[in-house]
Amino acid sequence: MALDEIKITRAIIERFTAKLCDSLNLDVAIVGAGPSGMMAAVKLAQKGRKVAIFERKLSIGGGMWGGGMMFNEIVVQEEGVRLLNELGIAVKNAGDGYYTADAVECTTTLASSVCKAGGRFFNCVTVEDVMVRDKKVTGLVINWSAVDIAGLHVDPLVIGSRFCIDSTGHATELINVIQRKSGATIMTDTGKIKGERSMWAEVAENTTLNNTKEVFPNVYVAGMAANATFGSFRMGPIFGGMLLSGEKVAEIIDERLKG
Numbered sequence: 001m002a003l004d005e006i007k008i009t010r011a012i013i014e015r016f017t018a019k020l021c022d023s024l025n026l027d028v029a030i031v032g033a034g035p036s037g038m039m040a041a042v043k044l045a046q047k048g049r050k051v052a053i054f055e056r057k058l059s060i061g062g063g064m065w066g067g068g069m070m071f072n073e074i075v076v077q078e079e080g081v082r083l084l085n086e087l088g089i090a091v092k093n094a095g096d097g098y099y100t101a102d103a104v105e106c107t108t109t110l111a112s113s114v115c116k117a118g119g120r121f122f123n124c125v126t127v128e129d130v131m132v133r134d135k136k137v138t139g140l141v142i143n144w145s146a147v148d149i150a151g152l153h154v155d156p157l158v159i160g161s162r163f164c165i166d167s168t169g170h171a172t173e174l175i176n177v178i179q180r181k182s183g184a185t186i187m188t189d190t191g192k193i194k195g196e197r198s199m200w201a202e203v204a205e206n207t208t209l210n211n212t213k214e215v216f217p218n219v220y221v222a223g224m225a226a227n228a229t230f231g232s233f234r235m236g237p238i239f240g241g242m243l244l245s246g247e248k249v250a251e252i253i254d255e256r257l258k259g
């Protein structure tokens with residue numbers, strides 16, 4: 001078969017454009033393709049929700065690829081093993097209620113599960129702002145990460161979404177931009193983002209789940225962003241809380257979409 005570069009180019013442009021156009025009105029827009037965002041996307045897509053993840057980097061996976069300090073294994077406690085089993089990820093018992101899994105297998109399987117369930121990834125895309133109507137977030141303002149990195153003066157585009165999830169990890173970027181630009185009250189006891197505290201895995205893992213909630217109308221926090229919003233601790237390379245947080249936010253939003 002003779003290969004025609006123009007046909008290759010046309011196929012990519014047409015397919016990508018169709019995918020993007022079909023994602024202009026989402027049920028759920030997820031910011032950040034780390035473990036919590038990807039787990040939320042898998043669960044929502046499996047429930048038939050129209051969901052897309054916007055990820056700044058070329059690679060998806062956030063902090064999961066690197067395990068702990070680039071030793072690419074992760075630890076999951078008893079409560080999180082169910083989710084790895086559901087996805088068919090190999091888990092090894094490390095004793096005393098600790099389990100390990102290959103960080104690369106976890107990341108790639110999560111990503112593959114998102115796609116197979118019908119969720120979409122838009123990588124190399126930075127979410128720089130939100131759209132607010134009647135004091136509720138109604139969508140994301142996006143641009144190519146390359147535009148941001150190069151400091152080019154190029155206006156963004158917009159994605160409409162019924163709900164948004166901030167799963168941007170330690171940076172809590174979506175909630176930060178909402179707080180900064182709208183001067184709005186964030187749903188914490190101080191009305192502001194409280195900021196992340198130093199390492200304490202045991203407490204942090206539990207609070208991650210408790211802190212997974214709506215913090216601004218139509219915007220939820222999941223994963224490390226949940227703890228950073230509510231002033232809880234970081235936890236390092238133990239990932240049960242991240243996965244369970246993704247599952248929880250998906251369940252809450254799915255219920256609201258039914259209403």
Ligand code: 48F
Nearest residue numbers: 032033034035036055056062063126127168169173223224
């Ligand atoms: O940090 P990250 O992996 O988020 P997470 O799901 O998991 C945290 C763990 O990896 C680890 C931990 C373990 O227990 O504490 O740190 O909470 O992934 C966040 C992703 O969001 C992307 C970022 O590149 C990363 O891949 N991201 C951050 N800000 C933006 C963004 C933005 N404004 N637009 C698009 N993507």
